[in-house]
Amino acid sequence: MTIADTAAELRRLHTAPELLQVVNVWDVASAKAVAALPGTRAIATASHSIAATFGYPDGEHIPAELMLDMAGRIARAVDVPVSADLEAGYGDPGETIRRAIGLGVVGANLEDQLKPLADSVAAVEAAVAAADAEGVPFALNARTDAFLRGGDRPRDVRIADAIDRGRAYIEAGATCVFVPGDFGEDVVAELVDGIGELRISLIGLPRLPPPARLQELGVARLSYGPTTQRVALGALQDLARGLYAGGVLPGGIRPLA
Structure with a gap:
């Protein structure tokens, strides 16, 4: 399968009636663990989690080279399409998307940080143009921080x-619009009505309806951001705390990595 074929499949998953759930990963080990599950149709990276892996705070403090390198390693390690969280594009959205495609990435989040609308639209246009120039039907998940x-x-x-x-x-050519926020069904319905069915991407937070209801409402995609890494690290802390208290390793540990 060519990279264009993989990209087309990711675009198809965004427009299919079934809600696309992507469990966010941050390195090759986490990506392989998730990709091994039968329900995994695509994978998304979490920029916050990758930055934390390398000791950087969220918000484009990590060098673009490090973020792209990890996204590429993940894309090469799994057989499903990979969408990368590329924050606001690291100063050059078009070039960042071009480099990501060269590493096997076929979709990306691109956030607007509530910059002036004209600037944000220009960033989306640059990303879309870069993908078009590479001949890849890239799945751009344009994020608004409204x-x-x-x-x-x-x-x-x-x-x-x-x-x-x-x-x-x-x-401007985005595949869908990512609207992260902790809101209820009423807001989801208004967003779908205003932007379009199968055009909205959301993040799993406490007030959000369950996946089945989001699918009924016409949401395209649901991701989980840095929460997945927090859950994994929380489990590690709990294990270490138990061992320090005199416990032993539990049985049935699966060899995932």
Whole structure:
């Protein structure tokens, strides 16, 4: 299968009626563990988790080379399409997408950080143009921070901003619009109605409806961000705490790596 074929499959998964769930990973070991599951159809990296792996805080503090290198290692290690969280593009969204494609990545998150709309649309256009130039039907998950960085703005204002930005990103060639935020079904329904069915990508947070309901509402994609790494590291801490207290290793440990 060519990289164009893999990219086309990831695009198809975003537009299929069935909700695309992607469990975020941060290194080759975690990617292989998730890819081995029968329910895995695609994998997404988590930028926060990869940055933490290398000792960097979230927010483009990690060198782009390190982030891209890990995304490429993950893409080469698994047989399913890989979408990489590339933050805001590290100063050059088009070049960053081009480099990611060269490493086998066929989709990406690109966040707007609530920059002026014209600048954010230009970033999406640059990313889409770079993928087109490579001949790859790249799955661009254009993220708007209308909720995460919305501050004290009223709920309706944040929804309207997310919809305006989302429509603009779709018009600029994005596959779907990622709207992270801890909100309920009413907001999800308004976002789908405003941006379009199978055009919304969300992150699993406490107030969000379960996956089956999100599928009924017309959501395209659900991911989990850095939570997966936190769960894994929490389990490691719990194990270490038990061992320090005189415990022993549990039985039935699976050899995943």
